[in-house]
Amino acid sequence: MENSSIRYIFFVMFSIFFTIVSISSAASSHGEVEDEHEFNYKKNDEKGPERWGKLKSEWEMCGKGDIQSPIDLMNERVNTVSHLGRLNRDYRPSNATLKNRGHDIMLKFEDGAGSIKMNGFQYELQQLHWHSPSEHTINGRRFALELHMVHEGKKGRMAVVTVLYKIGRADTFIRSLEKELEAITNMEEAEKNVGMIDPKQIKIGSRKYYRYIGSLTTPPCTQNVTWSVVRKVRTVTRKQVRLLRVAVHDGANSNARPVQPINKRVVHLYRPMV
Ligand SMILES: *[C@@H]1O[C@H](CO)[C@@H](O)[C@H](O)[C@H]1NC(C)=O
Ligand SMILES: *[C@@H]1O[C@H](CO)[C@@H](O)[C@H](O)[C@H]1NC(C)=O
Numbered sequence: 001m002e003n004s005s006i007r008y009i010f011f012v013m014f015s016i017f018f019t020i021v022s023i024s025s026a027a028s029s030h031g032e033v034e035d036e037h038e039f040n041y042k043k044n045d046e047k048g049p050e051r052w053g054k055l056k057s058e059w060e061m062c063g064k065g066d067i068q069s070p071i072d073l074m075n076e077r078v079n080t081v082s083h084l085g086r087l088n089r090d091y092r093p094s095n096a097t098l099k100n101r102g103h104d105i106m107l108k109f110e111d112g113a114g115s116i117k118m119n120g121f122q123y124e125l126q127q128l129h130w131h132s133p134s135e136h137t138i139n140g141r142r143f144a145l146e147l148h149m150v151h152e153g154k155k156g157r158m159a160v161v162t163v164l165y166k167i168g169r170a171d172t173f174i175r176s177l178e179k180e181l182e183a184i185t186n187m188e189e190a191e192k193n194v195g196m197i198d199p200k201q202i203k204i205g206s207r208k209y210y211r212y213i214g215s216l217t218t219p220p221c222t223q224n225v226t227w228s229v230v231r232k233v234r235t236v237t238r239k240q241v242r243l244l245r246v247a248v249h250d251g252a253n254s255n256a257r258p259v260q261p262i263n264k265r266v267v268h269l270y271r272p273m274v
Contacts, residue, residue, distance in 0.1 A: 037102055039219055041254050049257050052219050062221035068260035069214030069227060070135035073267060078210065084270040086207055087161060087228055088117045091125060091199040098180055100190040103218065103255050104129045105181065105247050113199050116151055116161065118226060123151035123159040125199055130244050134164050135217050135256045136229050145236050145244070146256070148217075149202070158216070159226040163204060168235030173202045178243060185247040206232030212267040217257045231269065 039055060042048045047055065053063020062068070094113035099106045106129040113125040127150050134146035145165040152158055165171060174181075180194045208231035215223045245253065 037250065039103070040250075041103070041252055041256065052221065056219070059219040059221065061215065061223055062219055065215055065221055065223050066261075066263050067214055067223050067265060068221060069217050069225065070137070070257060070259050071212065071214065071262050071265075071267070072137045072140055072259045073210045073229060074139055077262070078267045078269040080269045080271055082271055082273040084211055084268060085118070086270075086272065087204070087209060087230075089161075089200070089204075090114050090116065093196045093198040095193070095195065096197040097191050097193050098177070098184055100184060100248060101129070102190075102250060103248065103252075104131065105184070105244055107177070107194070107197065109197070109199070113197075116159065118159060118228070121153045121157060121159075123153040123157065126150050126152050128199070128202075131217070131256050132241050132245055133254060133256050135259075136162065136164065137259055138164070138233075142256075143233060144238075145241050147202070149199070157226075158222070158224070159228070161209075162227065162229040163202070164229070164233045165236040165241075166233050167238055167241070169237070171203075171234065171236045171240060174236060174240045174244070176201065178240070181243050181247050185243070185249075203234065204230050204232070205234060206230055207270075207272050208232070209270050210267055211270060212265055214260075214265075 037047065039052050040047045044050070053060050091114035092112070094109040094111050097108050097110060099108055106127050108127045109125060115122050115124045117123075129148055129150075131146045131148065132144060134143040136146060143164045143166050147163045147165070149161040150158070151160070177194065180192055184190075184192050210227070210229040210231065212227050214225055214227050215221045216225060248255070
């Protein structure tokens, strides 16, 4: 073989090798992560909120359910009542783990973190997580952040207690987790044990809350979830909102499902009798 053709063969082999190396490294830094996401929050995307119900048969409620969440809590539509009773939170410290679920950051309570009583039922606190911007809106206004405290009762009954936040002073509960959030942002692993966390440290600051029956706001969008959205909007810093979002590593800047039709539902606003 001539010298020049040997050189040519080497050149071709080298180019092929180099192409394979660069394709596989690109796949592990972007492609794979993207493909792992089963759903996303992009408008008009094949995996976006308008199509969640079509992605899997178990997710059909996301598309055809008629009591879906979140909703807009419009003041002129709410029915003010005093019979629902205060949110009776009976929480206690529990060993907890921060988990990156690919679309949000969840704080999972590993052993009993206590419970809340409503409608005569007891619901155990399982986990909490954040959405930004908020999913529920009040009179069409969206806020910077929304906390979901997810509770489960007997027979799979679900109850979510929600706090909305606008930009302002720091939230002390998130502040207590900032170091751990920074740590999972910089880590390859998706979870980190954070020791004993006391859910009583989550400030609510109001007895008033909106109550309605809706669904989970992520697939499978299971219905018949009792929602209690605290009336008072609390505050969080821009940096805290960013910290919660960046830790997810999903390259998205939002994880809020658009508001869903109210249909025939009634929204109550609980106000204690004076
Ligand atoms: C919490 O759980 C983790 C792992 O399950 C364990 O290693 C740790 O010791 C526990 N911490 C406390 C305070 O119980
Ligand atoms: C919906 O939830 C309420 C109370 O949480 C329960 O009494 C009722 O049986 C549930 N309905 C369905 C269809 O699951």
